[in-house]
Amino acid sequence: MDLFVVKTKRKRADSQSESSGSKKFKSYEKSECNVIDFKKFRLENLSCDYGILYSKREADNLLKECEKILCYNEGKLAKICLFGKWHNIPRKQVAHGDEGLSYKFSGNSIPARPWLPLLENIRDDITRQTGYKFNFVLINRYKDGSDYMGEHKDDEKDLEADHPIASLSLGQARDFIFKHQDSRGKNSTRRDIPPLKLVLQHGGLLMMNYPTNSYWYHSLPCRKKLFNVRINMTFRKMVVK
Numbered sequence: 001m002d003l004f005v006v007k008t009k010r011k012r013a014d015s016q017s018e019s020s021g022s023k024k025f026k027s028y029e030k031s032e033c034n035v036i037d038f039k040k041f042r043l044e045n046l047s048c049d050y051g052i053l054y055s056k057r058e059a060d061n062l063l064k065e066c067e068k069i070l071c072y073n074e075g076k077l078a079k080i081c082l083f084g085k086w087h088n089i090p091r092k093q094v095a096h097g098d099e100g101l102s103y104k105f106s107g108n109s110i111p112a113r114p115w116l117p118l119l120e121n122i123r124d125d126i127t128r129q130t131g132y133k134f135n136f137v138l139i140n141r142y143k144d145g146s147d148y149m150g151e152h153k154d155d156e157k158d159l160e161a162d163h164p165i166a167s168l169s170l171g172q173a174r175d176f177i178f179k180h181q182d183s184r185g186k187n188s189t190r191r192d193i194p195p196l197k198l199v200l201q202h203g204g205l206l207m208m209n210y211p212t213n214s215y216w217y218h219s220l221p222c223r224k225k226l227f228n229v230r231i232n233m234t235f236r237k238m239v240v241k
């Protein structure tokens, strides 16, 4: 992790308003939580916390188990629609979650498969550590550094907008880049906001708090010289209709 601001131990659930930006947006419950060491990243409209949730041994075991039991989407569910054209996604993907939930993005809708005990255990570990509850997990598997995820925001309507997204990484450490929406491209109006680069490690947990996903894009760029598998799980709170 290169750029960094303050190191802190979050002690109690009622510190919730600090991580989500403003109390007035709170629309969910947050329970008591434990304490892993989170590093806090605070920039203009960005609030993220990063810490190591699992030791190397625990993370090795989880990765091995994931490789054994997870099955990934195929066919249309493994494609995205960009500017009217369908493309294979440059990685594998699957979602699990509460019954009836699905996740719509880039022209596709990913239905949640039922929870698996392994995923429930990880979800509950994250809830114990952060106090936040999740009803859906999107899993991305990058076979090596040539698999990637392009710049996007996780700001779909079916996500509870002010709820944090918890991102657990297993396997190959990879760069993860945040860019402020007004700092991107030729017509950028905010050249004064530099990107934020994190390195997401094996066993690392990144909390993306409100309002990060309303203002900042994130991506996992290609890294052709990396050859190991990485699995990322983003635990989310979807709106239940």
Ligand SMILES: O=C(O)CCC(=O)C(=O)O
Pocket: 138, 140, 149, 154, 167, 176, 200, 218, 220, 232, 234
């Ligand atoms: O693999 C990652 O770390 C990124 C995952 C992500 O951004 C997503 O699932 O929306």
Ligand SMILES: [Fe+2]
Pocket: 152, 153, 154, 218
């Ligand atoms: Fe994302």
